[in-house]
Amino acid sequence: MHYPARQPFATRWNDNDQYGHLNNTVYYEAMDTAINVWMIANGDLDPQGSAIAVCAASSCEFRASAAFPEPLEIGIGVERLGTSSITWALGIHRTDAAEPIATGRFVHVFVDAATRTPIPVPAGIRSAVEGRLLA
Numbered sequence: 001m002h003y004p005a006r007q008p009f010a011t012r013w014n015d016n017d018q019y020g021h022l023n024n025t026v027y028y029e030a031m032d033t034a035i036n037v038w039m040i041a042n043g044d045l046d047p048q049g050s051a052i053a054v055c056a057a058s059s060c061e062f063r064a065s066a067a068f069p070e071p072l073e074i075g076i077g078v079e080r081l082g083t084s085s086i087t088w089a090l091g092i093h094r095t096d097a098a099e100p101i102a103t104g105r106f107v108h109v110f111v112d113a114a115t116r117t118p119i120p121v122p123a124g125i126r127s128a129v130e131g132r133l134l135a
Helices: 024-043 123-133
Strands: 005-009 051-062 072-081 085-094 102-112
Touching: 005 024, 024 051, 024 072, 024 085, 024 102, 024 123, 072 123
Parallel strands: none
Antiparallel strands: 005 072, 051 102, 072 085, 085 102
């Protein structure tokens, strides 16, 4: 999978579990954080605005372990851009590594913040995805 964008993700002391590696939940936190940072920076997402993205599905496949204090990068791509949803393709990488140590997928559905009913992907986000991740 090609990841046109990357976001850094600093691991934290408490991310390691009793087995001495990052707990699996940290991978999901890293992916969710990277996507939202990318949408805020590139698509003008306002997390307190009237349109929000909610996670409808997610998955992660683990290939290798990481541990604090190792810095990571989250590769961001798009599998599908729908009318009201985006299926994100994600790769968790060691800094500057080509191959991911984990791959993930998030399906975000955009909804009205007040009613929680689906709405079209906001124009700024759609434009950023089309221009930067699908190009």
